Structures are given as C-alpha cells and as structure tokens.
Amino acid sequence: MPQTSNEFARIADFDDRTAELIETRRHLHAHPELSFEEHETAAYVADRLERWGYEVTRNVGGLGVVGRLRQGAGGGSIAIRADMDALPIMEATGLPYSSTTAGKMHACGHDGHTTMLLGAAEYLARTRHFNGTVNLIFQPAEEAGKGSGAQAMIKDGLFDRFPCDAIFGLHNHPGAPAGTFLLRPGPLMAASDTATITIVGKGGHASRPHLTVDPIVVAANMVMALQTVVSRNVNPIETAVVTVGTIHGGTASNVIPETAEIVASIRSFSPEVRDMLERRVRGIATSIAEAHGASVSIDYERGYPVVINSEKETAFAIDVLKELVGDEKVGVCPMIPGSEDFAYFLEHKPGCFLRLGNGENSPILHSSKYDFNDDSLTTGAAMWARLTERFLSL
Template structure:
C-alpha cells in the first residue's frame, strides 16, 4: 500500500468541502463566508486556538503536537476566487454570477482543512503547526499575503518556516514539481498617460495624436526586452490596457496605457522601471507630446530556500516516490503572493499535479478532486519531516 492510501479516508468529506467552497466563490478580502466555513471546520476538529480577522478575513489556527517542545511551522492556503464567468459545466459550478474558483484556491483550502483534521487527531509531532488561510491572493498590492505579514502574524506565532502548495494543470495527478531558488517571477505594474493635442479625425495634422504616439511606445517597450536585456535573463513587459477616444471621428487629447512587468531577477525591476519611463518620455517628446508615468512594485520573486526545498522534496518523495517528484521544474513568469511570506521566513512552494485540466484562470477550469489525498499527505509529511520527534529542530 502506498503512503497516500493513508489519507483516502478523508477524500469524500474533503471533496464535499471543496465543492461547497467552489459553489460560493468570494473575491479579494471579502471572503467572509469562506472564512466562516473554514473557522467552523477547524473548531470542529478540536483546535482550540483559532485567530480570525487577520488582514480582514485571514485565519491562523494552531495545532500543538504531543511530542514535546519544538518550533512552529506554517502551512498556507489561499481562499479567494476570480471575477470570471464559469464555463466548467460541473454540477458544483459557481452559484455566484461573474465569480468562480478558476485558480484552485477552493482545492488548496480544502486540502489544508483535510490535513488539519488529520493532524488534530494524531498530533504525532513535537512543536506546533500554524495553519494559515489567506484572503486576497489574486489582488494586487496590498495583497492578502502582504497584509498578513505586515500585521505580524509570523512573529506573533514565532513561525520558523513556511510552506505553500499550488495546483498545476498539465502535471499528472500524484506528481509534484518544484525547484530550488526562483520558482515564480516578481510582478510590477505601470501606467502611462500620453498627453497630446486632440482634434477632428479628419484633420490629424492639426493635432498631436496620442494614439500614434502610444503605438510607438508599445513597440518601443518590446525592444527593451529583445535588445536591451541579456537574452539569458528573464524579463517580460506586456502592455495589457489601452484607452483612447470613444468616438470614431475624434482624436483624443490623451491616451492611457498600462501593463505588467515580470522577471526572475530582482535587479531587472530597477532596470525596467527606469527604461520604461525613459523610452516613453523619449518617444513622446519626439512627437511633441508629454507623458505621466507611474510604476508600482507588487509581488516579489517567489524564492524557495534550500532548507525548505529539501524538506518539500523529502515530504513529497515519501508520499509518491522520487520518480514522481520533479526537483528541477522550470521557473514560471507567473506571480504568487506567498512570496511575501518566503521573504520573511525560509520555506518553499511546491506544485501539485491537477492532471489534464483546463489552464488556471480559464473559465473551463476546475480543481481535480483526485489530487486531494496527495495534497493532504504532502502537508502531513511536511509536518512530520520538520517536527518529527527524532529530528533536530534546527536542522
């Protein structure tokens, strides 16, 4: 019998929890019903210490082991959904128009609840486990992870290490993937307003057309990656918003454009901010226009620490064997605000297989319930790896 079979007794119940959360998705920090559901379940497991209201709707619940003194480690799941109209066609599809769990946070929350029930029953570890249920992973700064860290829960509970898990469509059920070091990119956002001189579309020579200038800026920004950045470095600059006149026959006074910057190298954030401004200003000036520019640092690089990486690998391999754990997964240009917790404490984020599902943030996506016992087993193994009674707590 493989080790994962030990956790299948929870699968039916946790699947019901997951599908309940899926039916009633909530956004951002306003995950009030989801948080109430989580807190109720945690209390029913006999967990006595449950703090709610962290970063508005976040929760930290502490399970103390019965193996003696030891450190406290944190296990984190996110609870919020996305503003997407669901098209999965599943019987448990969203009952809330325009909202759905398109990133699997319902599965993340349910798996951590399943692990909580198991750990609260067994308590075969020393020290403590802090179960972290976070709102607003999908929002930009200030996100839920940022606010929870800023509110000091890591210090308040003396959490020494933190671990996260995210589902991965395309990775087989029962497989895990991670890497040491940079796993996910940072995310910054920028806004550029091109200020020209509007007029009638039939007389463009009497205007300073900000639409044409904005088009040149968009093209110019692409050369910052292709011609100004080391090809071996990872940098993505994407313009994702463009707004001008709403009339066919009007050249507007101004055009607003906005976009995102992703990189795996912290120093490229400074480069991108400086070069985007200089590029936009130079092009606008050449056409007789001006710009207004703003740049916001959002999520940092998600960086797996060596000590956390080793724990995660050991925990996953104990569950599914070494052949099912990819230790050298490719880094992704996606971002994850668990990065704030990994900036504050050592630890690691691991990807768990979601099978051949639709992609994340897709209207047809759904979390795969067959992954549930693997997620529960991984969490339990992390706890027993770090907090086993025969392990040096400082190792």
C-alpha cells in the same frame, strides 16, 4: 525509488477520508467568495479547526484564519498556507456542484488548496505525531492583485503573533499529472508590475496634423520601442516580459485627440531585473514623448514580488515528496511568468512554494471550465501531514 516509511503520514492513511475531503471541496466550490469577502469560508474553516482542538485566531488581516497546534516540548515551528478566495467568473463547467452564486467561481483551485490543508489539519490533530508547533494559515484575497491577503496578514503581525521557522505553500498545476509535484529552488514565479502611460499632445483636425501633436503617433512609436526593453536590455539567460495590453486614444477618424493611454504588464524573476525594467520603461516613454513634443505621465505600480524558494527548505520538501510518491513523480518546475502573493511571506521567512499536478487535460487556471481535480486531495493532504511530521520530528 525510496520506500515510503510507515513512520510518517502516507497517502494510504487518508483513504478512509477521501469521501469527506471530496464533500468538503465540492461544498467550497459551490459557495465561492471573492477577495476580502470570504466570511462564510473563513467561518467554515475556523469552526472545523476549533472542533479538532486547534487554538484558532480569526480575522487576521481581515478575514484570515490561523489555527495553531502545539505538541510536546519541541521548540520548532512550521507554517503552512492555503488561500481561500474565488474569482469574478461565470462558471461554465455544468457540474452538479457548480457555483451557486452567479458571476463567482473557484476557477483557480483555492477550494482544493483549502480542503487539502483541512485534511492535513484533522490528521495532525488526531495523530499528533510531531514535536513542536504547527501554524496553519488560511489566507484571504490571494487574487486581489494589490493590497492582497498576504500583505494584510503580515501587516497585522502574522509572524510576530505566530512565529515560525519556515513557511510552505502550494498551487495546483494544470497540465501535470494528478499526484505529481513540481518545484525548484530560487525564483519560481514572476514579479508582476503594471505601467500606465498617459501621453498628452495637442488635439486638432485630422486634415491639419501639422498644427497638432498627435498622441496616437507617439503611442505607436512607444509600443514598438517598449518591445526592445527585454531583447536589448535583459541578459539572454534571464527571463522577463513586457506586454502592452491596452492602447486607447481618440473618438473619431477625423479628430486628433489630446491624449492617448498605454497600459503594459511587466514580469521579471529577479529584483535587479525588475528595477532595470522600470528604469527603461520610464526612460523610453519619457524620451519618445519629448522627441515628439508631447508630455507624459507614468503610473508605475509594483504588484506581487518574485516567489523565491530558499535552498534548504526546497531540498527538504523534495526529500519529503520523494518519500511520499517516489522519485518519478517529483520534477523540476519551469519558471512561471504568473505571479503569487506567497512571495510576500518568503520575503520574511525561508520556505518553499510548490506545484501539485491537476491533470494533463485540466482546463487552464482562471478558465470558466476549470475544476480542481479531486484525485489530488488525498495526495495533497498526506503531503502536508508528512512534511509537518518530518519538519517537527519527534
């Protein structure tokens, strides 16, 4: 295990800030705001950054906040992103700092992500042990699913207005011990697409099916055929998912309806497989409908792209993490079929998205009983501070 250098930030440097970080995190947890509604959260973040001496720009891409801090004459620059939004879930934790807004809660840990980056921000402003420019990005609407906060900030000129050499971000990881890190170069989290398939047949009486074109039968055949897309089209060493999540059609047992609808979730880890999946889903749906004498319309919506970590930045992050917590607390992250809009940033800049353990017994993400693990706050804050100092070494 490498020795943690005293030259750069250590977890111990944040021990006297633990209570403050916990207070901040629990305040954010108690006051959740949904995607593109983060008015109070954004103001809370911006006010603190200004207090610490950052050049703060508000309303980037809507409610995004960017804090910039320059030190020395170095020309290098780094960007670090934390997401701020909550989810439309009724909290069931029973905690004293539970959500004060019914039907909204921080069920994904963005309260912790924001707190850790604020902790690093205060430390960096106080110590200024770096040479270059730090851009801290507090992003709204990661949970939006489409038209997300990352897309909005990029469209608003994020990287033109706040240039950076690389960008980094993280997400907490239930099931991994608190204080441990998981990451990997290349594909990490899946692209997420949705296919809505509407089948149009010919309705009629259930007793006279020969006079109809039954869209329920077409839909049933389609669901089974779609299960072959991955098993018979994707290379076994690749990973992909096609899941039919909903199927709707009909209103009564003695009526054959005019239409039926299938909605499928499609996940992939490479642009090539993503394109192939769309072709096959469209082809199968169209051919099965035609074979039964029905017609079909397909709304194929592409969601978040694949999170692809660059080799150089991931190797750098691994070195920093091992310095901070030791080799045994840094592992290889399995590919995750969930999606994340940090992928859009990585389409524009090299960087790395990593995972921080939230505890082996942590409830899963998006659960009404989930809570971010406060034991990870000082580790995450120290990690961002050290990574910045190392990236912009004096």
